[in-house]
Amino acid sequence: MFYRLLIFPVFFIVIANPFYINAETLKFDEYEVKAAFIYNFIKFIEWPDELPKNRPVPINLYVLGYDPFGKALGSLQGKQIRGRTINIKRAGSPKGLINCHILFISSSEKQHIPEILRSIKGLNTLTISDTAGFAKKGIIVNFYTEGEKVRFEINLDAAKRANLTISSKLLGLAKIVRDSQSIGEN
């Protein structure tokens, strides 16, 4: 019996060790994961300024409010995707944002969603957040966690208003939500 018991620590050491010596076994910080999601979204979303004749313009990604990403978002700075370069910027206020392709709205802005949405109206901005209930308030993509995994919901009404085309593949992975009545007439 004793020897049978020994099998397992031995297994733990022998089998497991080679794995973690070779592999890059590093942390997955929640916001690193979310940053990688945002990077991926760009592949599946078409902005109206992407007409075939136009020269590719950079994609401007703004963070509004308290920045929960730390260094995670910085790793996207300067990255190329579909010929477009990603620019990361901080926004102090939603007013005066021009050429804002992606706007991450921090949960610190909970009280100001209607004003924010009003001031970026007509900008073709992909709004992203990770606060419960934000999608129904008119944010296009909202992260949430299910079990231990990061999921996202997409508000189709909001995407339509921003004039963005979202590929069906991305929609298939998302939980689809619609506006709650109170902002339906927006």
Place this chain on the structure above:
Amino acid sequence: MQNNHINMYYEKEFSLPLILIFIIASIITMTVGNVFAAEQASGSRSDLTGLNIEQLMDIEVATVYGASKFEQTVLEAPSSISIVTASDIKQYGYRTLADILKSIRGFYTTYDRNYDYIGIRGFSRPGDYNSRVLLLIDGHRVNDNIYGTASIGTDFILDVDLIERVEIVRGPGSSLYGTNAFFGIINVITRNGRDIKGMEVSGEGASFGTYKGRMTYGNQFKNGLNMLLSASAYDSKGQSLYYKEFDTPDQNNGRTDGCDYDKYKSLFGKISLRDVVVEGAFITRQKGIPTSSWGTQFNESGSKTTDNLGYVDVKYERNFEDKFDVMARFHYNRYKYEGTYVSTPVNKDSALGEWWGGELKLGKTFFEKHRMIFGIEYQDNIKQNQENYFINPDFTAMDDRRTSMNWGVYLQDEFTILENLTLNAGVRHDHYQTFGGTTNPRIALIYNPFDTAFIKLIYGEAFRAPNAFEYYYHDGNVTTKSNKNLSPETIKTYELVYEQYFRNQLRLTASGFYYKIKDLISQQIDPADGLLAFNNVEEVEAKGLEFELGRKWKNGFEGRISYTLQETKNLDTGRLLSNSPKNMGKLNMICPLINKKLSAGLELQYTGAKTTINNNNAGGFLTGNLTLFSKDFYKGIEASASVYNIFDRAYNDPGGPEHVQNKIEQNGRSFRLKITYRF
């Protein structure tokens, strides 16, 4: 005596090396963790942007719902929590909720070849059908209104393949959930239609003539409608078993034949649109009784129990802008039990429970520092009927029809005192038509001294309302009488939990607990008339320590190891409780073999020696299970092969007083093959 001696010997041989092994493995995991922490600091950083969305959706960040009735991370919850996910269920080859619970720190289960029983905090009483644990499915209470049963074996209402995750919350939860949330809460969250997107068909075959099939349809439509419909059927012939207590020529020399069968059919459906979720589940399960319990004839396949349980639950949940969150729930449930006990004359024992109820919950954050929850709950038991009669000659021993109602009101505040100090305080008042009122608080101080380390100091009280069976069951005053003057059992608990998540997915948990239970309801003989009746008699004390260390690697390798040391004592007699192991150890590992396509899931469970109800020793045992799981070798196909009890260890669980056998032998080595196809 001979037997006891051998068991004692095993116990001694086991504990020391086991403890050593846990320490060694822990040190190794820690060391490796530190090496990596250092490596990470030196700047080698993985680039997640190389992953696609499906891969990103597979990465885990832990959150939990059950402990506070809103989603929060495991670390912030006012309890010590374990989570088992759908991928664990596949990779470890879990067949029932009992399989899942057995793998969890501090939990054990016993099986008497009729029902499965939960052991938690060293506590598993004879005659208790898990009524001291609250079982929820998507937040819906499934403990029935006659026995308070939380079914975890093949009679569990949900096919485990439909589980998205199971949250196991240790400690009392009456301050939010009322009765049954005595030692803990098991909250089962079901899968979503959108994760299936089509049909899923699954078939399995296992030892002892066991077959199971399942068909599931799930989808999400453009208008946001989400739906999941599933049906399962299970049929097991069971084993031919030998019981030395019945080894006489007129009783087939102690051998049963065709008495261990187990069959169920179950249905589950869930439809959600916008803020409304409608969910329904049903199971009918029939189990033969091979142990000849309750004095029935030996080797008689006609002795069996049938349990049916069904519910429909409508839930509305909505977040009103910044104002508040609302949850309203309405449900209807029905439970029917029928036992046939073949002896002369044949005895039929049955129960019919029917109840409906509602709950309203409001949540709001005040001044950014107080996250408050207020709720009311109501349950109307429109049927709590029990019947017991004999056939040939016909005689009705009991025909008891009851109705009752109860309501509860609760309030909880999560108060952020400082950035790293939170006070979670809650209280609930319950009122029962039967015994009156009871109020139960819980208060937890959660301190975050640095980084991802959390210290939780928790005090809680809980109750369990006497159930209809305990109040009213009798057999016409031949051996048993009812007792309508029962009071609820109460528990006071003190717990200190230390949890730390290291940056490299290494997780450490250590906890100590002290529980004191009063007015425990037990069946005893009334000296006045010599009849058995339930009474609030015992006072019990439980204390213990638990350690767990777990780690996940990016390549899919993961492991966890835990050790529990506990002692439960009856304060009246000074004796340790029966069916309560002092030592428990668990080891779980998932090891990817070929990319992400093939993995091995391995578990080892050590349960220390326990005593049976008449103080014999049921020796400690070590069991192991191994599952090979593969997916996507062919698109849409998942297949697994499992070996349970790999060492073919002969071990016994203590039986309740309804059994002649003191110890009930468990299955030896067995196998299962399973294939699931999604299209």
